Amino acid sequence: MSRDGSLLLEFTNVNTYYGDLHALKNVNYTIGKGEIVSLLGGNACGKSTTMKTIMGIVRPATGTVIFDGKPIEKLPTSERVKLGIAPVLEARRLFPRMTVYENLEMGAYTQPRGARFSEDLERVYSLFPRVKERRNQLGGTLSGGEQQMVAIGRALMARPRLICMDEPSMGLSPLYVEQVFDIIQEINKQGTTIFMVEQNANMALSIAHRAYVLQTGAVVLSGTAAELRVNPLIREAYLGELKVDVAA
Amino acid sequence: MTTADLFLQQAINGLSLGAMYSLLALGFTLVYGIMELINFSHFNVFMVGSFVAMVTLQMFGLSGQDTILTGLPLVGVMLVAFLASMTLCGAIGVAIERFLLRPLRAVKGPAAMITTIGVSYVLFNAVLLSIGADSKNFPNPLPPLTFAIGGAVLRLREILIWIISLVLMGGLTYFVQFTRLGKAMRATAQDPEAARMMGVEVDRVVMTAFFVGSALAGASGMIFGLYYNLSKVDIGFAAGLRAFTAAVLGGIGNVPGAMVGGVLIGLIEALSGQVVGTAWTDVIIFGILVLVLVFKPVGLMGRVAPNKS
Numbered sequence: 001m002s003r004d005g006s007l008l009l010e011f012t013n014v015n016t017y018y019g020d021l022h023a024l025k026n027v028n029y030t031i032g033k034g035e036i037v038s039l040l041g042g043n044a045c046g047k048s049t050t051m052k053t054i055m056g057i058v059r060p061a062t063g064t065v066i067f068d069g070k071p072i073e074k075l076p077t078s079e080r081v082k083l084g085i086a087p088v089l090e091a092r093r094l095f096p097r098m099t100v101y102e103n104l105e106m107g108a109y110t111q112p113r114g115a116r117f118s119e120d121l122e123r124v125y126s127l128f129p130r131v132k133e134r135r136n137q138l139g140g141t142l143s144g145g146e147q148q149m150v151a152i153g154r155a156l157m158a159r160p161r162l163i164c165m166d167e168p169s170m171g172l173s174p175l176y177v178e179q180v181f182d183i184i185q186e187i188n189k190q191g192t193t194i195f196m197v198e199q200n201a202n203m204a205l206s207i208a209h210r211a212y213v214l215q216t217g218a219v220v221l222s223g224t225a226a227e228l229r230v231n232p233l234i235r236e237a238y239l240g241e242l243k244v245d246v247a248a
Numbered sequence: 249m250t251t252a253d254l255f256l257q258q259a260i261n262g263l264s265l266g267a268m269y270s271l272l273a274l275g276f277t278l279v280y281g282i283m284e285l286i287n288f289s290h291f292n293v294f295m296v297g298s299f300v301a302m303v304t305l306q307m308f309g310l311s312g313q314d315t316i317l318t319g320l321p322l323v324g325v326m327l328v329a330f331l332a333s334m335t336l337c338g339a340i341g342v343a344i345e346r347f348l349l350r351p352l353r354a355v356k357g358p359a360a361m362i363t364t365i366g367v368s369y370v371l372f373n374a375v376l377l378s379i380g381a382d383s384k385n386f387p388n389p390l391p392p393l394t395f396a397i398g399g400a401v402l403r404l405r406e407i408l409i410w411i412i413s414l415v416l417m418g419g420l421t422y423f424v425q426f427t428r429l430g431k432a433m434r435a436t437a438q439d440p441e442a443a444r445m446m447g448v449e450v451d452r453v454v455m456t457a458f459f460v461g462s463a464l465a466g467a468s469g470m471i472f473g474l475y476y477n478l479s480k481v482d483i484g485f486a487a488g489l490r491a492f493t494a495a496v497l498g499g500i501g502n503v504p505g506a507m508v509g510g511v512l513i514g515l516i517e518a519l520s521g522q523v524v525g526t527a528w529t530d531v532i533i534f535g536i537l538v539l540v541l542v543f544k545p546v547g548l549m550g551r552v553a554p555n556k557s
């Protein structure tokens with residue numbers, strides 16, 4: 001199930017542990033080229049662990065992770081970045097004592113310097129004029145919304161084919177949440193596949209093509225965003241946000 | 249000499265000692281900044297550096313303070329000695345990291361730190377057995393040129409020490425601020441996991457920190473020899489502890505902090521020797537260490553250590 005039918009990322013029977021804690025339980029996902037796929041779920045259900053498993057920060061005990069037809073579960077993180085996977089981390093995680101410009105440079109760490117770098121930088125600056133204004137400020141001194149823009153810009157600097165976003169709406173004011181989600185949609189239209197972990201199901205389902213619902217490490221539901229938006233199970237059990245919204 | 253001249257003289261000496269401590273403190277701070285490890289082997293990498301410089305100078309036929317060189321030969325011999333001790337110490341640092349510490353990287357707790365203490369004693373005993381316990385005369389081919397500043401004397405030695413130190417610290421600052429690998433080092437120190445997800449190979453960054461820090465310890469060891477005209481197997485402990493105090497004083501993990509901290513410790517050492525007697529120097533320096541740890545644990549310039557994630 002993908003925009004043009006071919007898969008960019010496949011997660012097959014993935015099991016991940018932290019010591020005795022079984023954090024991902026036989027998880028299966030697919031992400032098609034060009035899609036926005038969202039992974040929904042409450043606190044501590046394994047959303048960030050999924051992200052970290054894709055990036056290679058944690059290794060699955062069993063299962064395969066295939067990116068563009070190539071198994072990557074044994075590759076180090078740096079190789080995965082070179083293949084075209086870039087993260088937007090939970091709570092943004094800018095390098096706090098580096099300038100915005102240096103943060104963007106770090107995003108381009110695996111990329112050759114030169115004309116391409118300037119091109120990518122211009123692209124980020126035109127998507128986020130605010131980031132350009134702030135380019136000489138330290139990452140730690142920006143507001144949450146500004147940091148999120150830099151974090152997304154930093155991911156774009158890697159020329160990714162897949163951006164993995166961990167709760168991009170977390171801690172942002174509603175105005176910034178709107179903006180961030182508009183930008184995510186824009187970036188997707190420009191050709192980048194998006195995998196987005198979210199607690200804010202309402203917002204996520206408004207831009208995602210498909211979504212999976214994770215509960216204590218296991219996928220319990222999946223479908224198109226349109227299906228999930230009206231699924232009573234979701235409203236009852238998993239997505240407080242949606243329930244409130246529907247009631248209102 | 250008037251009292252003012254005596255103070256000026258001690259300030260000059262203190263700046264040279266300070267430069268030596270700064271270079272040594274940088275190695276502690278670079279490694280701590282990236283992996284929160286206090287690297288006690290650094291003490292004796294410094295000591296080995298001073299012997300490498302001594303042997304290199306001897307290979308040019310220099311011994312003691314009798315042979316004076318001038319002009320190009322002087323510059324060449326000094327450069328070769330600095331480069332030899334820096335390269336060899338850098339290589340020792342890299343070997344310690346690669347073969348002894350990397351296998352322990354995933355081990356939590358004090359295992360890595362205790363390993364560095366063990367390595368320190370191995371280096372100590374290797375030098376003890378091969379060179380001996382007595383104090384060795386360190387060759388100094390510098391012409392006895394002096395400049396008078398008021399009643400104080402500025403020797404060529406001080407000028408050389410200051411120039412070398414400024415060049416090395418300027419070079420390090422440039423490296424950390426402006427090069428790709430230097431930026432990767434800063435990013436890793438601030439958030440190792442995020443740096444990894446930018447594609448930074450953390451192994452390379454750690455290795456670089458060990459190489460650069462140990463090479464600077466080598467230069468510092470040569471400065472020790474030039475300053476005291478001697479080298480000895482046990483010099484690493486006193487100098488290392490003072491440099492470590494300097495790193496803590498400046499805020500461990502903080503590169504400019506280590507430079508400033510080193511100069512402060514050097515000045516305190518020289519001036520306290522003048523004011524209250526050398527017997528009190530250690531009391532004052534380690535008193536400062538305790539006071540900093542109690543009242544301003546992040547150091548004078550703040551700590552720049554890894555974020556926990």
Ligand SMILES: Nc1ncnc2c1ncn2[C@@H]1O[C@H](COP(=O)(O)OP(=O)(O)O)[C@@H](O)[C@H]1O
Binds near residue numbers: 046
């Ligand atoms: N590094 C870790 N070590 C041990 N347990 C962890 C670690 N990271 C996460 N966990 C645990 O794994 C579970 C899933 O965590 P996480 O993936 O961060 O959840 P989410 O992002 O959905 O909030 C939680 O129970 C959490 O406490």
Ligand SMILES: [Mg+2]
Binds near residue numbers: 047048049090166
């Ligand atoms: Mg999370």
